[in-house]
Amino acid sequence: MVRYILSALALTVVFLSTGGAGYAECRADTVYLRGDWGQARFSVDVADTFETQSRGLMFVEDMPLSKGMLFVYDRPKSLSFWMRNTLIPLDMVFVDPFGVVKHVHSNAIPHDLTPIHGGDGLVAVLEINGGLAKQLGITVGSEMRHPSFVKSLAAWPC
Numbered sequence: 126m127v128r129y130i131l132s133a134l135a136l137t138v139v140f141l142s143t144g145g146a147g148y149a150e151c152r153a154d155t156v157y158l159r160g161d162w163g164q165a166r167f168s169v170d171v172a173d174t175f176e177t178q179s180r181g182l183m184f185v186e187d188m189p190l191s192k193g194m195l196f197v198y199d200r201p202k203s204l205s206f207w208m209r210n211t212l213i214p215l216d217m218v219f220v221d222p223f224g225v226v227k228h229v230h231s232n233a234i235p236h237d238l239t240p241i242h243g244g245d246g247l248v249a250v251l252e253i254n255g256g257l258a259k260q261l262g263i264t265v266g267s268e269m270r271h272p273s274f275v276k277s278l279a280a281w282p283c
Contacts, residue, residue: 151283157270162262183210214255219243
C-alpha cells in the first residue's frame with residue numbers, strides 16, 4: 126500500500142510538470158528533467174556557495190517528493206559526495222555543463238562516509254528523495270533545464 130502511494134505521488138510530480146506551457150519561465154528555484162521516460166519538475170534550493178554546499182541536506186528529517194537541492198559549480202570538475210549527517214536516503218543526479226545527466230546514484234545511505242563519485246567534467250548535482258530517480262525513470266542521458274546552464278551550450282536551454 127505504501128509503495129502504491131509513493132508511486133502515485135512520484136507520477137504526480139511528472140504529470141504536473143508536463144506540457145510546453147509549464148516551461149515558459151526558467152527560474153533558479155526550479156529544475157526540469159526530461160528523457161524517454163517523460164518529464165519532471167522539482168522545486169529546489171540552490172547550493173552555489175561553499176557554505177551551502179558544505180551543509181547540503183544535512184539534518185533534514187524529511188523532504189517532499191517534489192523538492193530537492195541543486196548543487197551548482199562555476200566550472201567543470203570531478204565531484205564526489207558523502208552522506209555525513211544526512212538523515213534521509215537520497216538519489217544523486219550528476220550533470221555535465223550541457224545539462225546532460227552523466228551518472229545517477231540511487232539510495233545513498235544516511236550517515237555513510239563512503240565517497241560517492243559522480244564522474245569528471247561535472248557542474249551540477251541534483252539531490253532528490255532516495256528511489257525517486259528510478260521510479261520516474263531518470264537515467265544517464267536525461268536532460269536538465271535550469272538557468273545555471275549556459276544557454277548557448279545547454280541541451281535544453283532556458
